[in-house]
């Protein structure tokens with residue numbers, strides 16, 4: 001891979017971290033479901049969240065998979081919580097009291113960096129293929145014709161928490177279709193790095209525990225290597 005574990009997060013500065021309870025959010029709504037299961041009363045705490053989709057791009061000009069790397073607050077926060085719990089400076093019930101965390105108690109920003117398939121929320125009333133097409137442009141800089149975009153799987157994720165539906169798309173692209181830099185929407189403060197992975201690097205990334213990756217990325221790479229790779233080289 002072009003990047004290496006040692007320079008992960010270089011140039012990324014995370015500071016002034018604080019936590020507050022959520023009053024209302026355009027992204028999630030926590031709720032409690034009460035029900036009777038086989039005559040027993042049960043209660044389960046859940047989160048209503050948007051469905052999502054991802055689009056795995058394969059550049060046939062360079063024979064590389066195109067994926068994204070970005071800072072994920074929840075990934076960083078879980079590392080920070082682990083650290084504060086170990087230091088005895090926090091217990092989970094007091095999360096909303098963590099209004100300010102000293103800069104020297106913070107984790108290295110690399111602890112929040114993830115590798116993922118180009119992905120987005122389904123928060124617009126548009127065909128999924130069109131949302132996938134927009135994400136490929138905004139995040140990776142590829143103008144992908146709609147007819148290249150093929151659905152290959154879907155699943156429910158975070159089953160114990162939200163059961164949001166994730167739909168997976170695949171598209172073959174060429175160098176000529178890369179007419180932008182990607183990087184995400186500045187209006188949404190996205191800062192996304194585009195990575196072009198050789199198939200060897202993709203195979204290696206699957207089992208590299210020094211990098212945080214989504215399950216969706218592992219599934220998409222595995223799908224590609226077991227179903228598409230052979231077709232392309234036959």
Ligand SMILES: O=c1ccn([C@@H]2O[C@H](COP(=O)(O)OP(=O)(O)O[C@H]3O[C@H](CO)[C@@H](O)[C@H](O)[C@H]3O)[C@@H](O)[C@H]2O)c(=O)[nH]1
Pocket residue numbers: 027051052053054116117119120121122188189190214216
């Ligand atoms: O609390 C939030 C949540 C979202 N955003 C904004 O909303 C954008 C959402 O970006 P989008 O690319 O549409 O979604 P992703 O964050 O990439 O999430 C996708 O990728 C994740 C990892 O695969 C999946 O978990 C998600 O379900 C899937 O939608 C973010 O960049 C932010 O700009 C915020 O500012 N605050």
Ligand SMILES: [Mg+2]
Pocket residue numbers: 118119120121139
């Ligand atoms: Mg995204």
